[in-house]
Amino acid sequence: MLDIRLVGDPGQCDTLVLPVRGVAADPDPDTRAELLPPAALPYPGDLAAEASALVPLARLTGRAGEIRAHLRPAGSPSRLVLVGVGAGTEADWRAAGAALVRAVAEETRVTLALPADVPPAAVRGVAEGALLGSYRFRMTGTGTDPALAEVTVAVTDPQRYAAAFDTARATARMTRFARDLTNMPSSVKSPEWFAGQVDTARAGLADLDLRVWQPDELTGAGFGGLLAVGGGSARGPRLVELSWRPADATRHVVLVGKGITFDTGGISIKPVPAMKLMRKDMAGAAAVVAATVGAAALRLPVRVTALAPLAENMVSGSAFRPGDVVRHYGGSTSETTNSDAEGRLVLADALAYAVDRLAPDLLVDLATLTGANAVALGSRTAALYSDNDELAAALVDAAAEAGESAWRMPLVGDYVEYLGSDLADYFSAPARGAGSVVAALFLREFTGDLRDRWAHLDMSAPSWASAADRELTAGATGWGVRTLLRWLPTLAQAATPS
Structure with a gap:
């Protein structure tokens, strides 16, 4: 089973995932979605601004499960993935978790950075979605399994979310x-x-x-x-x-x-x-x-x-x-x-x-x-x-x-x-x-x-x-x-x- 961890400090990573929320009833097509700023993490200070600028350029809607990837060959992290979380319901986060593990199946490890005010239901949803969306059943030893082995979910207060995460x-x-x-x-x-x-x-x-x-x-x-x-x-x-x-x-x-x-x-x-x-x-x-x-x-x-x-x-x-x-x-x-x-x-x-x-x-x-x-x-x-x-x-x-x-x-x-x-x-x-x-x-x-x-x-x-x-x-x-x-x-x- 996919290893999924809940941490306060994920350290450096090659692939960083940031959530994008849909903005309801906004007539401006360039603001149909917005980045959910990650909590304080050990990444360059301009990373969130870069991700925010990508949202309208990539024409993101924030729909739950929507995925966009951006390569940063000279940067750290070297790959930035934006995932839509819809209106932020638990079902939306569940869909986001499932879509994420499919989209990054060829990566070995990824880190999902959540905003400071995310509710426990979001952590439960994204964890369930990732674990269920990554499920595979096969009796033969032939074929290629996904490379993805670990998803790290970074939050400001792991203790606050521990019960929801363990239940998921x-x-x-x-x-x-x-x-x-x-x-x-x-x-x-x-x-x-x-x-x-x-x-x-x-x-x-x-x-x-x-x-x-x-x-x-x-x-x-x-x-x-x-x-x-x-x-x-x-x-x-x-x-x-x-x-x-x-x-x-x-x-x-x-x-x-x-x-x-x-x-x-x-x-x-x-x-x-x-x-x-x-x-x-x-x-x-x-x-x-x-x-x-x-x-x-x-x-x-x-x-x-x-x-x-x-x-x-x-x-x-x-x-x-x-x-x-x-x-x-x-x-x-x-x-x-x-x-x-x-x-x-x-x-x-x-x-x-x-x-x-x-x-x-x-x-x-x-x-x-x-x-x-x-x-x-x-x-x-x-x-x-x-x-x-x-x-x-x-x-x-x-x-x-x-x-x-x-x-x-x-x-x-x-x-x-x-x-x-x-x-x-x-x-x-x-x-x-x-x-x-x-x-x-x-x-x-x-x-x-x-x-x-x-x-x-x-x-x-x-x-x-x-x-x-x-x-x-x-x-x-x-x-x-x-x-x-x-x-x-x-x-x-x-x-x-x-």
């Missing part, structure tokens, strides 16, 4: 971990492999406990949905239960993440184009375990339990069939209408287990559940379902602050009748009704007494990016980690949503 690094590290898990090809990524990666990630973190349920334990406890979905694979299912239990916690949150390590669709097999990226069908599980490790790393005073039901949905003689009746944890049954609607089956087991055995204050699940989510909200926004207005608003706000996006959708009461089955308690995937809404309604049936303290995030589309975009890189996005690590700290100060 931990959040980015866990988002990168979720990206790594999701990007890994499924030839490697079995349920057992995933559980092993979680065990490695928790090393050295006190009060972070791991239990990995084996197939025979799942059978004994009655996890029928997880066993049905994983029954067609030679690589059996697992349930990861990861628990952060700080001594000072007054709240307990259970996070459930869909963990289908590859999804062929089962007997209701997918067409090849729809199957190619199905290594990402465990992005929800990646997000919840990464957020829980992050909660421990940040020592958040909230008890967090992550449940990741892991299975590979394959086609074989032992695969479950359309028309089968599945008995879930706790005894409820569902009639399978489509083996490609497998995610809700494993989530139902985990939700029911959480209610029965863990008794949390709040229950939140993340899942790459339906393509209908993308049809409704596009590629960057998750669909959020909850009967709890306060919980829904808190999660939407946390997503916005984190640089992710969620939009609350309705749990339409009239659609509940679509779940009715003559053979079982429910149809798992009714043939009629709005796909994403009905999937959420099905999951709600397994939340028991926590029905009014539960939220579901359908994040299939935003879990993957087709191209680099601000802090996103092509491939897995790690969606949800940043949202959860924004939301969890708020629970230590607020009453449980009711």
